[in-house]
Amino acid sequence: MFGEHAAFIIPSYAVSALVIIAMCVRIMLQYKAQQREIARLEKAGIKRRSAK
Amino acid sequence: MNETTTKRKSIWDYANPTRFLALADRLIPVLGILTAFCFAYGLYLGFTAPEDYQQGSTVLIMFIHVPAAWVAMMCYGVMTMSAIGTLVWRHPLADISLRAAAAIGASFTFLALLTGSLWGKPMWGTYWVWDARLTSFLVLFIIYLGIIALAKAIEEPTMAARSLAIVTLIGSINIPIIKFSVDWWNTLHQPASVSRFAKPAMDVVFLYPLLLMALGYSLCFFTLHLMNMRNEILKRRIRTMKMGAARMAERA
Amino acid sequence: MMALFLRELKLSASVGGGILTGVLFFLAIVAVMPFAIGPDLKLLARIGPAVLWTGALLASLLGLDRLFQQEREDGSLDILLMQDIPPALLVFIKALAHWIANGLPLVLAVPVFGLILNMSPIGIGASMLTLAVGTPAITFIGAVGAAVTVSLPRGGLLLSILILPLTVPILIFGVTAIYGAVEDPAPFLPPFLILCALTLFFSVLGSLAAGWVLKQSTD
Numbered sequence: 001m002f003g004e005h006a007a008f009i010i011p012s013y014a015v016s017a018l019v020i021i022a023m024c025v026r027i028m029l030q031y032k033a034q035q036r037e038i039a040r041l042e043k044a045g046i047k048r049r050s051a052k
Numbered sequence: 053m054n055e056t057t058t059k060r061k062s063i064w065d066y067a068n069p070t071r072f073l074a075l076a077d078r079l080i081p082v083l084g085i086l087t088a089f090c091f092a093y094g095l096y097l098g099f100t101a102p103e104d105y106q107q108g109s110t111v112l113i114m115f116i117h118v119p120a121a122w123v124a125m126m127c128y129g130v131m132t133m134s135a136i137g138t139l140v141w142r143h144p145l146a147d148i149s150l151r152a153a154a155a156i157g158a159s160f161t162f163l164a165l166l167t168g169s170l171w172g173k174p175m176w177g178t179y180w181v182w183d184a185r186l187t188s189f190l191v192l193f194i195i196y197l198g199i200i201a202l203a204k205a206i207e208e209p210t211m212a213a214r215s216l217a218i219v220t221l222i223g224s225i226n227i228p229i230i231k232f233s234v235d236w237w238n239t240l241h242q243p244a245s246v247s248r249f250a251k252p253a254m255d256v257v258f259l260y261p262l263l264l265m266a267l268g269y270s271l272c273f274f275t276l277h278l279m280n281m282r283n284e285i286l287k288r289r290i291r292t293m294k295m296g297a298a299r300m301a302e303r304a
Numbered sequence: 305m306m307a308l309f310l311r312e313l314k315l316s317a318s319v320g321g322g323i324l325t326g327v328l329f330f331l332a333i334v335a336v337m338p339f340a341i342g343p344d345l346k347l348l349a350r351i352g353p354a355v356l357w358t359g360a361l362l363a364s365l366l367g368l369d370r371l372f373q374q375e376r377e378d379g380s381l382d383i384l385l386m387q388d389i390p391p392a393l394l395v396f397i398k399a400l401a402h403w404i405a406n407g408l409p410l411v412l413a414v415p416v417f418g419l420i421l422n423m424s425p426i427g428i429g430a431s432m433l434t435l436a437v438g439t440p441a442i443t444f445i446g447a448v449g450a451a452v453t454v455s456l457p458r459g460g461l462l463l464s465i466l467i468l469p470l471t472v473p474i475l476i477f478g479v480t481a482i483y484g485a486v487e488d489p490a491p492f493l494p495p496f497l498i499l500c501a502l503t504l505f506f507s508v509l510g511s512l513a514a515g516w517v518l519k520q521s522t523d
Contacts, residue, residue, distance in 0.1 A: 008113065008171065009170075012117070015163070016163050019159055019162070028279070030283045034283060037290050038293070044297075046297045046300075191469045194469040201462055201466075202452065202453075205462055208455075215517060218448065218516065219448070219466060222470065223469075229473050232473070233472065233477060236476065236495075
């Protein structure tokens with residue numbers, strides 16, 4: 001559908017989408033993991049020294 | 053610190069990490085939705101635009117290449133400002149912002165290089181030309197990678213913050229010099245194929261999707277940046293909590 | 305001030321095999337090139353300036369990680385920083401001494417390497433001149449990298465990654481000036497003067513930044 005240049009257009013869109021989505025997913029997974037970690041530490045009775 | 057910032061209602065209110073987190077939690081969904089909207093509308097306009105008489109359907113690559121390049125440069129601008137923030141005010145949030153931006157900037161620079169070379173093949177007949185702009189971007193990419201490597205290498209947080217800030221700042225002073233020297237170098241070794249890329253005045257059917265995509269990319273950057281800053285703050289909290297726990301265990 | 309300079313000179317000449325290592329590394333790079341490119345003397349003469357500059361650039365990066373490392377480890381750096389000398393001046397003196405011990409020998413070795421690359425006398429002269437003016441800039445900008453990576457165990461590698469992109473302008477104007485001297489239509493003076501300006505600029509910027517980082521690291 002993109003004429004003779006489809007071989008260049010599709011990969012560039014695909015990789016751009018992939019990289020941006022991968023960044024989103026990675027950052028979100030990290031966020032979830034860190035929230036779990038903080039919950040676990042707080043449950044274990046560890047408090048932050050001060051509200052930094 | 054807390055009391056002084058609560059009294060003054062200013063932008064510095066949000067320089068407190070806890071307040072910043074609250075603000076980020078509210079801003080991120082809004083920015084995310086705006087980003088998705090810009091991308092959807094920009095892509096719709098882009099794909100329904102007629103083919104360019106000169107570039108044919110490859111003009112579609114422009115809609116993701118040019119914004120990626122803009123964001124890659126803007127990200128370095130954000131990092132430079134953060135570096136100044138670290139050096140002048142020694143604010144922890146400035147360092148967090150710098151660290152959070154580096155990997156995102158490197159990703160966008162990579163995308164700009166990759167889509168540029170995929171655009172170059174049908175336009176110039178080769179994936180890579182040592183053209184001034186491409187070469188400068190390659191150098192920018194290496195600078196980003198160097199900063200990321202340095203951020204991972206130094207353990208001690210305050211020293212890491214200051215080192216990163218000074219390297220980023222030296223890099224930002226250097227980037228215009230590099231651009232200038234690469235331009236100079238390029239005029240000496242001008243390859244004939246690049247002149248084909250002379251900029252024609254852009255038609256509105258291409259300009260609107262391009263601007264929308266640029267807005268989308270910028271919003272996407274700010275969303276990711278905020279999210280990554282939030283992660284970085286949490287990472288530091290976990291670190292302090294663990295250190296506190298270790299200290300308590302020692303005392304017990 | 306002079307005493308400090310002489311002390312630094314002696315120190316950097318004695319560290320790590322001294323002056324010879326850098327020159328030997330330079331020789332190794334220059335000697336390996338023809339094996340990769342082929343023994344065509346005309347081609348070698350054409351790319352000679354580029355080979356010399358690349359070799360000198362890598363050779364000057366080689367010793368940079370030692371600029372502050374040893375003194376940092378034995379604690380004498382902290383003592384130096386506690387004196388009234390501004391840290392930027394201290395870095396300037398150290399970098400200058402480092403260049404005289406490590407950079408200048410590279411420049412003096414150029415005639416020999418130029419001959420085996422079949423370069424013309426003018427080309428060799430221009431190479432020496434541009435290297436003499438340009439390599440200090442590499443040392444000064446490298447001082448920032450050395451200051452930042454001083455406490456890291458494998459700092460040398462990281463330093464090269466950080467510094468190499470920043471040396472691109474120096475490389476471009478150095479090589480362009482040599483070609484300007486050898487080939488007729490290209491001008492020699494403009495790139496050479498820009499190279500001088502870069503060195504002066506980096507001697508200030510590099511010293512200030514590296515001095516600031518070192519001062520911070522002792523606090």
